[in-house]
Amino acid sequence: MLNLTVANAPFLSIVSPVYRAEQLIDELIRRIQQSIEPITENYEIVLVDDRGPDNSWGRIVAQANRDSRIKGVRLSRNFGQHRAITAGLEHAKGEWVVVMDCDLQDQPEEIPKLLAEAQEGNDIVFARRVDRQDTALKRFSSWSFYRMLSYLTETKQDPAIANFGIYHRKVIDAVLSLRESIRYFPTMVRWVGFRTSAVAVEHAERSEGTSSYNFKRLLYLALDIILAYSDKPLRLAVKLGLGISVMAFIMVLIMLYRFATGQIVVLGYTSLIISVWFFSGLLLSVLGVVGLYVGKVFEQVKNRPLYLVDLAINLDA
Secondary structure, eight states: OOOOOOTTOOSEEEEEEESSOTTTHHHHHHHHHHHHTTTOSOEEEEEEEOOOSSSHHHHHHHHHHHOTTEEEEEESSOOOHHHHHHHHHHHOOOSEEEEOOSSSSBOGGGHHHHHHHHTTTOSEEEEEESSOOSOHHHHHHHHHHHHHHHHHHTSOOOTTEEEEEEEEHHHHHHHHTOOOSSOOHHHHHHHHOOSEEEEEEOBOOOOSSOOSOOHHHHHHHHHHHHHHHOOHHHHHHHHHHHHHHHHHHHHHHHHHHHHHTTSOOSTTHHHHHHHIIIIIHHHHHHHHHHHHHHHHHHHHHTOOOSOOEEEEESOOO
């Protein structure tokens, strides 16, 4: 992990992962600067290009050449939103760090409100989207995702809270100390603890393009997070196995009754049906869940870097 905390660190860092946002970069930076410059001139904006198919990096470079407080990191390939956030956090130096998406649904004008709440003694201030401006399908997918995540991780998850928020340096350092390969920033922040608050913010409509999180990607993300942060699926597999065993025992009684009353005359039929019911359900369910965990452990023990940097601009190291 990079240790970039220095004596002359900026007061505020804004970190945003960028993907397919070529048409939004200029407006994003303009609105961030307009929102925070009345508070402090001592800030930096760290934009991480997650190697999208457009020319987002070109816009980042143009803005960075205009203002040295705008810093850019371009990853070597698409590593995903939450690894891109990790890259931004490892290059951010601020005492306070704001994390926000680049699509302007997280509105920069809400940053002063978050900072004011943080300075009331809170280390973490989440932005709580009171009226989400998303499609009905995306809201339903998000609600389902967080309900399932809450149940399986046994921690309260709020679908109105995502990445947007402000975090003290000690919180960011704690998050960066977690080196698991499966990254999900909101869950990692909740895990490290510290004093937490939430502020209601307005959520804007997406001004350009569509979200890259379709149902399939949300499903895979949910599976990754659940396997990384909970062993409850293993415990559910045990319960499922016990449930199937109970069903198999009932089937034993039914088949024995039918055999005793002469309803079954084919030799071996009873034992075959009982075996299929019991072993098929039990073994497949348990092996499937265990296999998923083994796969994730195999991925983790490779100990590969979380991301690779291709290019950078205006960074000291």
